[in-house]
Amino acid sequence: MPIDAEKALAAEPRTSKISWDHKDVQLYHLGIGAGARPDLADPAVDPGELRYTLESGLQVLPSFATVAGAGLGMAGLSSPGIDVDLAAVLHGGQSVRVHRPLPTEGSVVQTSKVAAVYDKVKAAVLVLRTEAADEDGPLWTSDSEIxxxxxGGFGGERGPSGRTAYPAVAPDHIVERPIRPDQALLYRLSGDWNPLHADPGFAALAGFDRPILHGLCTYGMTLKAVTDTVLDGDVTRIRSYRTRFAGVVFPGETLRIxxxxxANQVRVEVRAVxxxxxxxxxxxxxxHS
Incomplete structure (x- = not known):
């Protein structure tokens, strides 16, 4: 069997040292749309966007953890006990918990492991956990649900569903964020080189009529929108962020957030207008705090 759950869970964690500087942070923020406010009548850059793009006063969205070190946390797919066809792999969910604000420049030891294997009968779900720490202690914990x-069908635990009832009341806030036609080409420079997001021919082989946006790009765009709308643009208030990927997004579309x-939480749903x-x-x- 390609997935040996017992062997995967018992495997020794993998460690690697990664580092980043302000340019990596700025590139990531630009990749998720920072610096662009087409909803403003004045074409000048909104001063609020400079906290994501200008090295003086730069802050770091916690979702940057998913690309720090070019997203090496996904290396868990090559762990002992896992031998799968990457064409059968889907990114189902993502979460990140920050133990303190991320610095604009840093060097950490990153530890990755398979934290759980669930049996959904028609599919298996792998939870790949990445923990990062620097000389001052833990910095973030990130889980990717694959x-x-x-x-599936190997008799393992089914695991949590992760689904909650849709809110019965109208949203407190609705914002729309346009996705640039070249958004995926810019975002991929942060480390996700999957041709599905750039090459029309490869996208066609995967069943799409054109390249799709990275799910983690939508993930970052959404966190930025929540931060700017509800948290006064203060990333240090964010404690954790999780999502379930429910559908694809195409460059050029508009996100309705x-x-x-x-109390201390924002519930979010994102749609393609x-x-x-x-x-x-x-x-x-x-x-958030």
Whole structure:
């Protein structure tokens, strides 16, 4: 069997040292749309966008953890006990918890392991966990939920569903964020070189009529929108952020980001406006101070 759950869970964690500087942070922020406010009548850059793009006063969105070191946390797919066809792999969900604000320049030891293997009958779900720490202690913990089609049915635990009921009241905030036609080409410079997001021929082989946007780009764009709308642009208030990838996004589309505010939490749903508000991110929560 391509997935040996017992062997995968017992494997020794993999460690690597990664580092970044302000240019990596700025490139990531530009890749998720920072610096562009087409909703403003004045074409000048909104001063609020400079906290994401200008090295003086630069802050770091916690979602940067997913690309730090070119996203090496996904290396868990090559762990002992896992031998899967990458064409059958889907990114089902993502979460990150920050233990303190991320610095604009840093060097950390990153530890990656398979934290869980779930049996969904028609698919297996791998939870790949990455923990990063520097000389001052833990910095972030990130989980990637990976669906592997056709690898279920081995008799393992089904695991949590992760789905919650849709809110029965209207959103407290709704914002729309346009996706530039070249957004995927810019975002991929942060380390995800999958040709699915750039090469029309490869996208066609995967069943799409054109390249799709990285799910983690939508993930970052959404966190930025919540931060700017609800948290006064203060990234240091963010404690954790999780989502379920519910559908694809194409460059050139518009994201409709709906937010429900609760005590120390924002519930979010994200839809693609041009495709009848098709859901693209569901069960999304930002915990904050």
């Amino acid at each position: 669906f592997v089609r056709g690898e 709906e937010m429900w505010t609760e 041009e495709r009848d508000n098709a859901m693209v991110l569901g069960d999304t929560f930002v915990e």
